[in-house]
Amino acid sequence: MQQLHFQQGPIRPPSEADSLLIRTTQGCPWNKCSFCTLFDDMEFSIRPVEDINRDIWAAKAFYKDRKFTRCFLQDGDSFAMETTDLLEVLQTLKQTFPELEQISSYGRAQTMTKKTPQEMKAICDAGLNMLYCGMESGSIDVLKKMKKGITPKSILKSAEYAKQAGMKMMTFIIMGLGGKELSESHVTGTAELLNQINPEEIRVLTLAVKAGTDLDDMVQQGAFTPLTEKEMVEEQRKLISLLDGISSQYGNYHSINLLMELSGRLPVAKHNLLSTLDRFLSMDSDEQNNFILGRRIHYYTRLQDMENRLYFDTVQQQLSKIGNTNPTAIEEVFYHLRQRMI
Ligand code: SF4
Structure with a gap:
């Protein structure tokens, strides 16, 4: 097998499986969320522009004539780069892979809101036109308990920045993240925030508590009571019933989700989504x-x-x-x- 001569990070969203992957940062600048072990052993760093550009050319040489229409910038937060550096990388990408239609990245609300609206617009105009946002919950209490380091206010502000700049936004939410203790707050806060943001896509994940995380400790100490599978379905039903006035694509694409058929564009799909959930709940x-x-x-x-x-x-x-x-x-x-x- 031919050897890669450019860096690849450990993660990418499932929908970026066929995308060109270019690594701009290593690890996560926050790395403190109670449920996450993704970058446990990795200190966050921003890669030098020369190294990233060298990787882009090495990827071009490796893939030869293969055409990519999508590129995902790894790892946790390309917006942590200086804007001029990020623009330079985007320019190299567009020169090297001129057929790219979408360039995407994870972006933390806290980092993005440090950029000016003009910088965000310049980044979008240079090609980074899709943002993955790990919002997880719209409840301030859940975000605090999970040590997300962001607030509903900062998520909303970063979403407005991204949208005004012209970026599409995909938000991830995690069913069950409030546990039994904060389930109500999780659902109502998340629905309220999603209704304000109206993201292009809402992607649902289901909580699984990883061994060795702070969340696992909370479970052992009785500070977090996980929802049962059925309760998570009920939670999702409540969430969907509260989504109102938005036109997002709603999807359960990750295999950890129970009902993979829950997918469709709101508001048209709302009735079908609720019927599927009711079908399960009536068994x-x-x-x-x-x-x-x-x-x-x-x-x-x-x-x-x-x-x-x-x-x-x-x-x-x-x-x-x-x-x-x-x-x-x-x-x-x-x-x-x-x-x-x-
Ligand atoms: S921000 Fe994302 S990658 Fe970083 S610790 Fe939290 S969940 Fe993990």
């Missing part, structure tokens, strides 16, 4: 457990996959092995299966 608990286990052990992707009798019976056998009459034991199995998916 009896045996069927719900069958579906959850079937999803977690990869027999099902969608609710209709339960109609496959062979799959249904196989999952049912697995369920009876873990004792399908003991709800706590089953929920614990689901919790650990979810943990293994991250």
Whole structure:
């Protein structure tokens, strides 16, 4: 296999699987969120422009005639770069890969709001026209408890900056991030903020508590009570019912989510999204457990996959092995299966 002569970071959004990946920063400038271990052993640094430009040319040589229409700038926050440096990198990218239509990056609200509106516009005009925002929640209490280091106000301000500059914005939210204690605040705060931002896309993730995180400690100490799978579905139902006046694409694309069919453009898709959630919620608990286990052990992707009798019976056998009459034991199995998916 041909060897890469340019750096690749450890993460990219799932939708950037076929994109050109260019690394502008290493790690995350914050690196303190209670639930995250992504860059645990990596100190944040901004790569020198010469190194990034050298990587862009090395990528061109490596991919030869391959055409890329999308590029994702890794790792955690390209907006941490000096604006002039970022503009230089974008210029090199456009020269080297002139067919690029979209250049995207993660951007932290705290970093972006340090740029002036003029700088943001210049960055967008130079090609960085798509922003991934790890908002996770719109509740100040949840953001504080998770040590996100951002507030709903700063998220809204950065979203306004990005939009005024002409950037599309994709926001990630995490179902279950408030636990039982802050579920209500999580849902209402998140819906309220999303209604204010009206992002191009809302991407849903489902919480899985990673071993060794601060959040894991909170769970052990009783300060955070994880929602059950069913409660997370109920939470998502409430969230969608509160989304109002926005035209975002709403999607459950990550395999950690239970109901992968929950996807569509608002407001038209709202009715279908709620119907799918109601379909799951109206099943009896045996069927719900069958579906959850079937999803977690990869027999099902969608609710209709339960109609496959062979799959249904196989999952049912697995369920009876873990004792399908003991709800706590089953929920614990689901919790650990979810943990293994991250
Ligand atoms: S900002 Fe993102 S990458 Fe950084 S610690 Fe928080 S969740 Fe992890």
